[in-house]
Amino acid sequence: MTQTISRRDFLKLGAAGAGALALGSMLPPRAAQAARANGQLDAGGNGYVHSTCEMCVWRCGLIAKVVDGRVVKLDGNPEHPHSRGNLCPRGQSGLMNTYDPDRVLTPLVRMGKRGEGLFRKASWDEALDIVASNMLKIKEKYGPEAMVFSSTHNLSQVQFENLLYAFGSPNYGTQRSLCFNAMITAFLLTYGIEEPSRKYDDVEFILMVGRNMMEAISTSETGELAHAIDRGAKLVYLDPRYTKTASKATEWIPIRPGTDSAFLLAMINVIVSNELADCDFVKQYVVGCDGIQAEMRKYTPAWAEKITGVPAATIERIAREYAAAKHNALAHPGWRTSNFVNSFQTERAIATLNALSGNVLTPGGCLSAEVAAEGAGLGMPKQPPYPRVSALRLDGVSWKYPLVPLKLGVFQELRDAIITGEPYQAHGWFISRQNPIQSLPDRNKTLQAFGKMDFIATVDIIMNDTAWFSDVVLPEASYLERYDPLLPVDGKAYIRQPVVEPQGEARSALWIYKQLGERLGLGDYFQYEDEEDYIRQQLKPLRVSLEEVKEKGYAEMPEEPKGEITFNTPSGKIEVYSETLKKAGFSPWPTWEEPPAPKEGEFYLLTGKVAQQTQFGTQNNQLLHKYSDEPRLWMNAKVAAQNGLQDGDWVEVVSEVGKVYIPLLATEAIRPDCVYLTPGYGHLSKGLTTAHGVGASDSALHVTYTDPISGGQALSQTFVTVKKA
Numbered sequence: 001m002t003q004t005i006s007r008r009d010f011l012k013l014g015a016a017g018a019g020a021l022a023l024g025s026m027l028p029p030r031a032a033q034a035a036r037a038n039g040q041l042d043a044g045g046n047g048y049v050h051s052t053c054e055m056c057v058w059r060c061g062l063i064a065k066v067v068d069g070r071v072v073k074l075d076g077n078p079e080h081p082h083s084r085g086n087l088c089p090r091g092q093s094g095l096m097n098t099y100d101p102d103r104v105l106t107p108l109v110r111m112g113k114r115g116e117g118l119f120r121k122a123s124w125d126e127a128l129d130i131v132a133s134n135m136l137k138i139k140e141k142y143g144p145e146a147m148v149f150s151s152t153h154n155l156s157q158v159q160f161e162n163l164l165y166a167f168g169s170p171n172y173g174t175q176r177s178l179c180f181n182a183m184i185t186a187f188l189l190t191y192g193i194e195e196p197s198r199k200y201d202d203v204e205f206i207l208m209v210g211r212n213m214m215e216a217i218s219t220s221e222t223g224e225l226a227h228a229i230d231r232g233a234k235l236v237y238l239d240p241r242y243t244k245t246a247s248k249a250t251e252w253i254p255i256r257p258g259t260d261s262a263f264l265l266a267m268i269n270v271i272v273s274n275e276l277a278d279c280d281f282v283k284q285y286v287v288g289c290d291g292i293q294a295e296m297r298k299y300t301p302a303w304a305e306k307i308t309g310v311p312a313a314t315i316e317r318i319a320r321e322y323a324a325a326k327h328n329a330l331a332h333p334g335w336r337t338s339n340f341v342n343s344f345q346t347e348r349a350i351a352t353l354n355a356l357s358g359n360v361l362t363p364g365g366c367l368s369a370e371v372a373a374e375g376a377g378l379g380m381p382k383q384p385p386y387p388r389v390s391a392l393r394l395d396g397v398s399w400k401y402p403l404v405p406l407k408l409g410v411f412q413e414l415r416d417a418i419i420t421g422e423p424y425q426a427h428g429w430f431i432s433r434q435n436p437i438q439s440l441p442d443r444n445k446t447l448q449a450f451g452k453m454d455f456i457a458t459v460d461i462i463m464n465d466t467a468w469f470s471d472v473v474l475p476e477a478s479y480l481e482r483y484d485p486l487l488p489v490d491g492k493a494y495i496r497q498p499v500v501e502p503q504g505e506a507r508s509a510l511w512i513y514k515q516l517g518e519r520l521g522l523g524d525y526f527q528y529e530d531e532e533d534y535i536r537q538q539l540k541p542l543r544v545s546l547e548e549v550k551e552k553g554y555a556e557m558p559e560e561p562k563g564e565i566t567f568n569t570p571s572g573k574i575e576v577y578s579e580t581l582k583k584a585g586f587s588p589w590p591t592w593e594e595p596p597a598p599k600e601g602e603f604y605l606l607t608g609k610v611a612q613q614t615q616f617g618t619q620n621n622q623l624l625h626k627y628s629d630e631p632r633l634w635m636n637a638k639v640a641a642q643n644g645l646q647d648g649d650w651v652e653v654v655s656e657v658g659k660v661y662i663p664l665l666a667t668e669a670i671r672p673d674c675v676y677l678t679p680g681y682g683h684l685s686k687g688l689t690t691a692h693g694v695g696a697s698d699s700a701l702h703v704t705y706t707d708p709i710s711g712g713q714a715l716s717q718t719f720v721t722v723k724k725a
Contacts, residue, residue, distance in 0.1 A: 045069030050553030105504025144168035186347030192568030242669035278358030288577030441702030463687025631695030
C-alpha cells in the first residue's frame, strides 16, 4: 500500500495522523474503554488523552488526539518539562509505532530453523507455558544463572528486573556499555554521581566533545542549548565530522579520533599552570589540588598538538577562554561515550575541567550534582526478598571489571562469554524491548551466541532482527496502548496510559511479566491484580486517585527536603585524584592512553546519531523512513577522488570481522582519515517490510573492544578499507 504524504504536511504535524489513519483503515476502530469511562473520550471515541512518548528514552509528555477511536495526532504536553508543548519528528511519527502494518499482534512460536522466519500463531496461554517450561527446564538442569536476561532502559524495566532477580540469575545485559559506561563510571569515581544535570540559563562557554546535541534524543536540553547560543554563549565543538551541532558551534575543531583526552589534558595544563582555576572552590571541594600542577606538567599544548593535530595556540586560547568564564563554563559530560578504550580518561578529564571551573554548588553554576532517586516517593507492591545469587556474572562484573557498577554491566563481554562457555555455559535468553543482533558489535558473533542457546524468547511490538531469530515472540502493546509505571520528573509523577485499546492480542509488559512470573512459581513478586492496580499502589503515598492522574496527566510529588549537598565519594569531595582507581591498579589522575590508529589505506569507522531515527528501533516506521536520508557511507571528497570513487558509487567496506556494501557520500564534512556510517540499518528480518534491505549494518563491521575500567565498548576503534564494489 503506497502512501502519498507531502513533506510540508508532515512538517506541519498533520500527516502523521493522516498516514496512520490510511494505513490503519483495514483495522476496526477500538477506543480505550478506560479513557472513555474517565471522560477523556466521548461515546463516539473522540477526545484528548495525556500520556508519555516512547520514541526515545527522553520520554516527553504528550497529548493524543483521538477521533472515532483512533489516534490521529500527537502533540507535546506543555506541562511536561521534557516536551514543553513540543514533540520532535520522531515523537510526532509515534502513530506509526502503533499502526505499523508489520506489528506482531499475536504470540508466535518458531516452526522452522532460526532465521527462516517460519512461525505459527499461538494463544497467550500456550506461548507463556512454552516460555516458562523452557526457563524452568534450564534452571533445573543448569541453575538459574544459565538464563540470560536483557532489556533496554524503559519504564517497565523495574518489573523486568524483578523477574530477573526473582528467577535468581546474575546475568543482565543492558545497552549501557554500548552507550555511556565511560561517562557514568568516570563521574561516579570523580563526583559520586552517575550523570550531573546541566543548566544553561547563565552558561557563557560550552565545550562539547562529540556530543551531537542538535540531532540527539534529549530534546529539551537541545532547546536550552539553542537558546544559550542565541543569547551569545560560545560553543566549542570537537568532532571529526561536521554534524548539525558543528554547524551551530562558534568553533568546530575536527580533531583526530581517539585524541580528545590529549586536548583536554592540555587544557587542564594551561589552567593549573597559570592558576586560572577557581582556587577557592578547588581548595574547599576538590581532592588532588595540591598535586595536579606537577601531574599535568607533561601535558603541554605543544605535546597535544602532535597527537591531536590541533595547533598548540588554539588549545591554549580555548583553555584560557574556558577558565575566564569561571562557573559559567561547562565541559559537557556527553552521552554516547563508547568510542575508544581511552574514553574513560576523556570523561575523567571532562569531570576535572568542570571541577576546576567551580561550576558545581556555585550560585548560577551550570552543573548540578543534585540527583533524585528514580521512583522515590512512590509506592510499590509488596514482595519477598530475592534469592541469594552466588554464581559469577558472565560479563566479568565485578570479578574482571571491579569498577563497573552492577546495573551497567558489560553487554559485549556477556555475549562473548556465551560463545566461549566461560566461566560457564548459558543456555537460555529472555529479551524484552531490545535488539542485540543489531546493537552489539560484530553481528556474526551475536548470531553465533544465539546458536548456543537452547531457548530464546523475545518481547516486542514488531519482528525485529532479534525476534526473527527467537523461538517465541510475545507481542507487547505499543506505548499508546498500555500502562507503564509512573515516571517522576521535576517533582511530578507522569502517567503513560492507554490512548486506544491494544490491537490484536498485544499486552502490556506489566501483564506479560506477571503472567510469566506466576508460571515460574514467582507470583509473590508480582502482587498487583492488573496494570491499574499497580499504578494505584504507586500513587497510594501521594493520596491521589488514578482517575485524577489520568485526566490531568500527572500527580504532584512531595517536595524533597534539601540538605547540604555532598559528593558520594570516599572523601566526600570531588576526587580529581582517586584512591579507588589507584587501589584497582589504574592511574589515580586523568591520564593519556594512546589508542590504536588505522594502518595505511585504512579509515576510522565513525558512528553517530541522526535526528530522524532512534538507535535500532525506528527504521521500520514508514513516516520516518519517508523523510530519512538514504543511508550512505560518508568519505572525504578529496580522498574519494584520490581512490577513484565518486559520489553515489557503490562501495565495499571491510573490517576485521565483516563486510558490507553501500552507496558513497563524498563530502567535505569529514576528516580525510575517517568514514562514517549511520547505525540502525541493514536489518536481517524479513518481517520488517519497510526496513529490510535498506542500508548496511555498522554492527556487522564493529570489532569488539572493551575498556578495562568502565567496560565501555570502543565503537570507533574499528578500522575499515573501502573500495569500489
